Amino acid sequence: MGWLIELIPLPYPDAVVALGAALLGLTAGVVGCLAVLAQRSLVGDALAHAALPGIVLAFLFTGAREPETLLAGAACAGLVGAVLMVGIERGSRLPADAAIGVVLSGFFSLGIVLLTHTAHTEGAEQAGLERYLFGQAAGLLERDLRVMAILGAASLLLVAVAFRPLKAMLFDRGFAVASGLGARWLELASTALLVAAIVIGLRMVGAILMVAMLVAPCAAARQVCDRLGPLLVTAGALGAAVGVTGALLSARSDTPAGPVIVLVASAVVAVAVLAAPGRGVAWEARRRLADRRAERGRSVLLDIETAMHAGAPPTERELALMSGRPARDVRRGVGRLVRDGHALVDDGRIRLTAEGAAMAHAALESRALWSAWLDHGALLGLDGREPDPRDVRGSLGDAAADRLVHLSQGDHP
């Protein structure tokens, strides 16, 4: 790993932390998707808490202080927790979240009892057991990086090899079971992957914040990806980017790396949820606004058409009185029509252009067709197919639309 660290233009300890954060982000981002898509986001939280008694027990039995041994203990405890979780969910009537909660509190209580018990009897403080709870990236060594890299590479390799079966498991469990994919083994494997990611992350961000590293990259990537392959790649890349950014920020501001990385990840999710193209909250709000404006324009257009049939071209005031719409809405609707060249304002009186009149007729016809569908649609025998209300003719086809017109005019074929 030495050459890689030397490549990074940073002081040695910062480079180690940045590289570790990148490894963690990459692995956790990819593996976390498996949990998030299975709607078990908080399994990561329970497993991270379950690692605590494992670490303490590993210390008690071996007296070792080097991270490899302690993390092996964490991994064992995490696996036991995972098996218990699945067992409770399968074997009883408790839902997944209750099973997660019970395992989380049970293991964490055990961990605290063991921790306080050892703290009172032996010098566990020096083993730095608590740093696994809150993370302490500053103490990261090159040796830790090697462990993290091996675990991460193994996890990613497993995901790549088992990509198709995992995909089947996530999206169509019944099919996966029926095709003899060994659903139990796959589930166990994906939980083992989670445990591996958590083991990587315990030193970096600690047990409590670990769940964010698993969930946030996937949640952000999910806003821009609709397929599993791209999702995994994007989540992994996002995770790595978030890790490096957080590590650099924390090195610069002299703050603990774990929380900064998690906050960066949360910020990325917030941006994705707000602004994801075609999906985000802001995007959705803009679309709704545009829809509302278009609908207002169309209604005012029809009001003008109706008024012109009744007599002289109306003024804005008359339009408002006639339609019962607020004057402001009418003004805005007229403004839009004028801008689009569908209407003219001539001495305060509004009239439609030829283009506007054609649009009004089309809109009236479409409206009539929609009410014809509501009245007679059942007679068409479309097997429950529903037309798009905005474009009945287009979505039903000309033949069916013509029949609707006939039906509504009262001549039954």
Next chain:
Amino acid sequence: MSDDLIIILTAGLVATACGLLGPFLVVRRQALMGDAVSHAVLPGIVAVFVLFGTRAPLPVILGAAAFAIVCVLLVDALRRSGLVRGDAAIALVFPALFALGVLGIDRYASSVHLDLDATIYGEIAFAPFRVWELGDMRLARSVVLLGVIAVVNLLLIAVFWKELRVTSFDPMFATTAGVSPAIIARGLLIAVAITAVTAFESVGAILVVTMLIVPAAAAWLLVDRMGPMIAVSLVIGWVSAVAGHLIAIRLDASIAGAMGLVATGCFCVALVFAPRHGLIARALLRGANRRAAATT
């Protein structure tokens, strides 16, 4: 009152306050909101300390409650945006708030003794030393605070008993009958938040999380109706309080942890031996079914 009695009473009251709400959370599949809230309040505690320089219980509870409510509302908003699933929403919100709190401690409060352990482990062992003097009476602060919360929760449950049950089990019918499931759900979560905040000011987060989930989950394995379920979870809570304290003294270990372990032990017993939903009962039933199927 002796110290042991105060500790047991404090834990028992925590068990009562949580045991009244926990069953609703568990049947609504929101068991983990307690966990989320208990982590999310850290920035509130830190903010109160940084702004007002105090660790007195009432300001701390108010600051923490503010962030608990922020957490509940954020999770709700994320979930309702439809962009993130409910469980992922929880997993996104609470680590962000917790990270904010840890950074706050690191920045502003690391010189003083506002350590993480105190908010996460809580030290129920200190409960007897925190007293309010009222005339010549000395009242344990935690017992008074938690007593009030337990009574408030009891009143809430009693007043909204019908509404809570109907929205838990048949939200559609509740809507038709004019009870808004969304409002009741939010109210329940806010009650949970305030309970959690008050409780772990004196006993620590892990005991609160445990008492919200584990007794209720065990009770759900044992009984089928809401009333008995609450009763059973209260019993399990009190048993854990008493037995946990005795074990903690014997082992010289964390009291809250030991109480959590006893509760988990009760859960395991329920899981295996519950009369109808336990593992043994289910295995027997499966065997009987198989034999019946073989003979017909």
